[in-house]
Amino acid sequence: MEYQLIAVSYEDSLATITMNNVKRRNALSLAHMQELISAFREVGESQARGVMLAANGAVFCSGHDLSEMVDQDLNFMERLLETCTTLMNTIQEIPQPVLARVHGIATAAGCQLVATCDLAVASHNASFATPGIKIGWFCTTPMVALSRNIGRKRALEMLLTGDPIDARTAADWGLINRVVAPEQLHAEAQNLLAAATSNSFNARCIGKQAYYTQIDMPQPQAYQYAQGVMASASQIPDANEGMHAFLEKRQPNFDQHGE
Amino acid sequence: MEYQLIAVSYEDSLATITMNNVKRRNALSLAHMQELISAFREVGESQARGVMLAANGAVFCSGHDLSEMVDQDLNFMERLLETCTTLMNTIQEIPQPVLARVHGIATAAGCQLVATCDLAVASHNASFATPGIKIGWFCTTPMVALSRNIGRKRALEMLLTGDPIDARTAADWGLINRVVAPEQLHAEAQNLLAAATSNSFNARCIGKQAYYTQIDMPQPQAYQYAQGVMASASQIPDANEGMHAFLEKRQPNFDQHGE
Amino acid sequence: MEYQLIAVSYEDSLATITMNNVKRRNALSLAHMQELISAFREVGESQARGVMLAANGAVFCSGHDLSEMVDQDLNFMERLLETCTTLMNTIQEIPQPVLARVHGIATAAGCQLVATCDLAVASHNASFATPGIKIGWFCTTPMVALSRNIGRKRALEMLLTGDPIDARTAADWGLINRVVAPEQLHAEAQNLLAAATSNSFNARCIGKQAYYTQIDMPQPQAYQYAQGVMASASQIPDANEGMHAFLEKRQPNFDQHGE
Numbered sequence: 177m178e179y180q181l182i183a184v185s186y187e188d189s190l191a192t193i194t195m196n197n198v199k200r201r202n203a204l205s206l207a208h209m210q211e212l213i214s215a216f217r218e219v220g221e222s223q224a225r226g227v228m229l230a231a232n233g234a235v236f237c238s239g240h241d242l243s244e245m246v247d248q249d250l251n252f253m254e255r256l257l258e259t260c261t262t263l264m265n266t267i268q269e270i271p272q273p274v275l276a277r278v279h280g281i282a283t284a285a286g287c288q289l290v291a292t293c294d295l296a297v298a299s300h301n302a303s304f305a306t307p308g309i310k311i312g313w314f315c316t317t318p319m320v321a322l323s324r325n326i327g328r329k330r331a332l333e334m335l336l337t338g339d340p341i342d343a344r345t346a347a348d349w350g351l352i353n354r355v356v357a358p359e360q361l362h363a364e365a366q367n368l369l370a371a372a373t374s375n376s377f378n379a380r381c382i383g384k385q386a387y388y389t390q391i392d393m394p395q396p397q398a399y400q401y402a403q404g405v406m407a408s409a410s411q412i413p414d415a416n417e418g419m420h421a422f423l424e425k426r427q428p429n430f431d432q433h434g435e
Numbered sequence: 436m437e438y439q440l441i442a443v444s445y446e447d448s449l450a451t452i453t454m455n456n457v458k459r460r461n462a463l464s465l466a467h468m469q470e471l472i473s474a475f476r477e478v479g480e481s482q483a484r485g486v487m488l489a490a491n492g493a494v495f496c497s498g499h500d501l502s503e504m505v506d507q508d509l510n511f512m513e514r515l516l517e518t519c520t521t522l523m524n525t526i527q528e529i530p531q532p533v534l535a536r537v538h539g540i541a542t543a544a545g546c547q548l549v550a551t552c553d554l555a556v557a558s559h560n561a562s563f564a565t566p567g568i569k570i571g572w573f574c575t576t577p578m579v580a581l582s583r584n585i586g587r588k589r590a591l592e593m594l595l596t597g598d599p600i601d602a603r604t605a606a607d608w609g610l611i612n613r614v615v616a617p618e619q620l621h622a623e624a625q626n627l628l629a630a631a632t633s634n635s636f637n638a639r640c641i642g643k644q645a646y647y648t649q650i651d652m653p654q655p656q657a658y659q660y661a662q663g664v665m666a667s668a669s670q671i672p673d674a675n676e677g678m679h680a681f682l683e684k685r686q687p688n689f690d691q692h693g694e
Numbered sequence: 695m696e697y698q699l700i701a702v703s704y705e706d707s708l709a710t711i712t713m714n715n716v717k718r719r720n721a722l723s724l725a726h727m728q729e730l731i732s733a734f735r736e737v738g739e740s741q742a743r744g745v746m747l748a749a750n751g752a753v754f755c756s757g758h759d760l761s762e763m764v765d766q767d768l769n770f771m772e773r774l775l776e777t778c779t780t781l782m783n784t785i786q787e788i789p790q791p792v793l794a795r796v797h798g799i800a801t802a803a804g805c806q807l808v809a810t811c812d813l814a815v816a817s818h819n820a821s822f823a824t825p826g827i828k829i830g831w832f833c834t835t836p837m838v839a840l841s842r843n844i845g846r847k848r849a850l851e852m853l854l855t856g857d858p859i860d861a862r863t864a865a866d867w868g869l870i871n872r873v874v875a876p877e878q879l880h881a882e883a884q885n886l887l888a889a890a891t892s893n894s895f896n897a898r899c900i901g902k903q904a905y906y907t908q909i910d911m912p913q914p915q916a917y918q919y920a921q922g923v924m925a926s927a928s929q930i931p932d933a934n935e936g937m938h939a940f941l942e943k944r945q946p947n948f949d950q951h952g953e
Binding site: 273294295296324325326350351352353368371372373375376378379380382383384386387390391394395396398399402403404405406407408409410411412413414415416417418419420421422423428430 | 760761763764765766767768771772774775776779782783826827828829830831832833834835837838841842844845846847848849850851853854855856857867906909910
């Protein structure tokens with residue numbers, strides 16, 4: 177697929193998807209979300225070990241594109257939000273870890289993107305908000321991701337006031353993993369993504385999928401499910417190699433995905 | 436309704452419900468809870484944009500009134516706890532944000548009140564406890580609210596020891612939004628409630644209801660539900676006005692509830 | 695039962711279960727887990743008010759015993775993980791509070807043990823990790839406990855990188871209750887366990903069971919359940935004694951379990 181609003185690149189087995197609609201502050205228009213869905217699916221089927229979601233311009237992502245939505249009817253809105261949910265689900269469904277590298281503002285569905293990614297690193301200057309209430313609407317779908325990442329009163333404060341929180345607060349509340357100086361942002365994002373993708377590709381795929389499957393289950397059902405996954409995963413070649421390597425005190429030699 | 440144990444006032448479109456049974460340390464007797472339920476319902480049907488829950492006297496709320504409960508049979512206890520749950524549900528069911536302004540001690544069902552409110556601000560001198568275990572009982576219904584606001588081990592520590600935590604700890608754990616000096620408590624509570632109620636009334640109603648509906652759902656069901664709510668909410672006049680105002684770079688003029 | 699890999703002792707009505715397979719870094723072999731299950735069940739039926747889970751040697755618990763698992767088939771793995779889940783469930787099912795006293799490394803199923811206990815105190819030198827990914831597997835069943843104790847991105851960071859977090863971070867994230875200097879570890883663990891077991895035994899049993907039953911329920915169902923438990927619990931002798939003592943401003947005299 178030819179991308180107009182984003183760029184996809186690969187380096188050292190890691191993919192980077194860069195939102196590049198700088199003039200529109202990387203607003204999530206229908207076209208932009210469709211490109212992101214395609215890009216995540218492309219990466220999901222690629223040999224890449226992990227994905228960085230980044231952005232060009234002063235703003236990470238300004239949420240839905242109001243210029244496209246104003247005066248639209250219910251059918252359009254349903255289609256738009258269905259597409260947005262597909263984007264969020266795709267990020268969690270692909271086998272690779274997805275890390276958001278956040279600078280500037282991540283707002284509304286842009287904040288939802290950060291909440292949805294597996295990992296996130298932000299620079300000191302980043303801020304996060306769900307300001308739908310300020311335009312007479314409400315960040316109802318971003319709320320689904322946000323309220324599963326941070327505590328109840330903190331989520332309600334963000335949703336009811338619409339006011340931003342800074343990156344340190346976001347790290348303190350668990351919405352992001354790390355906050356660093358702007359000049360260290362890319363290196364730190366790379367380091368964390370490298371650490372999260374340096375071992376067995378196959379084990380990681382099984383693990384990421386199992387994470388999101390068990391997280392919504394009651395504990396007894398989660399254990400039942402997780403036992404089955406973990407027992408099966410012990411039989412893959414990488415687990416066999418890993419156990420042998422550990423016992424022999426040597427580095428494991430994992431099946432390199434796609435090599 | 437004529438209130439004996441509480442006071443209800445309105446100022447600048449904000450309601451304040453003040454627990455005023457100082458001699459009984461604002462214990463939640465059956466009569467006190469029935470008054471609070473009536474007051475929250477009254478405010479819920481009023482033009483008020485938000486509600487502050489406050490208290491007179493040295494103690495915010497000392498929980499259930501033991502003098503009323505001692506030697507009572509199972510039927511009375513069931514009725515009492517059913518009423519207590521109705522009070523908690525009412526706080527989350529009314530359309531307006533409810534903010535607890537906490538000074539002094541909030542204990543047992545008083546701690547549950549704070550955990551149940553949408554937002555909470557406390558003074559440095561406030562403390563929070565679930566001490567039912569100390570009287571040979573257990574804060575079983577307060578636990579429902581508490582364990583949905585703070586982490587598992589923290590909730591278990593409070594429930595098993597019955598010991599209080601201070602306001603800084605409560606803020607750190609996410610049980611309250613802010614902790615301030617006693618002389619700033621009222622102003623800070625007003626500021627946060629004003630920030631949480633300064634935009635579209637109708638959008639906020641839809642949002643608060645959606646928050647509590649989706650929070651207990653598995654994520655796929657929550658998205659399905661939230662998409663429908665958000666698409667519908669895009670069609671209300673305030674959302675239309677808000678989008679136009681944003682695009683025209685002017686302040687929105689929302690339908691003022693009841694004006 | 696005669697224990698080979700662990701030791702069980704009783705002092706001042708508190709039980710201590712000490713993992714004592716120092717040479718194997720307290721790895722959770724099938725035999726070790728079976729002994730722990732037996733020991734927790736023994737304590738569960740004893741007069742002990744609470745249980746400390748401790749360890750001898752430099753490592754708290756190194757997780758499953760790879761030397762036992764390497765080259766094993768699916769049936770063995772299923773049996774091993776089923777046994778592991780039984781151990782975790784037993785810790786939460788026995789009536790007494792279980793506190794993990796953690797020094798050194800708690801890794802994989804050892805980290806799961808800490809996440810599963812009701813309470814945990816660690817020394818500064820402790821660390822926690824879920825490093826299954828490093829051996830081409832994944833800490834899938836430890837994830838069930840871990841992801842119910844700490845935030846989503848924090849759990850994913852631990853699971854995907856396999857890297858350890860230190861004790862201060864674990865306390866900050868809510869995985870443990872307290873972190874202290876090594877020389878204060880035992881005293882602090884004793885203090886917290888004493889505080890968590892100093893009141894009515896019967897009330898505590900009801901409360902702990904109710905905690906784990908309600909935590910997985912949607913809120914309306916949780917309240918329905920908790921109301922019934924709390925109303926019934928008001929009728930036990932200790933609750934009657936506790937309420938009378940409180941109103942008479944005297945110390946309660948609870949039915950001492952087994953005395």
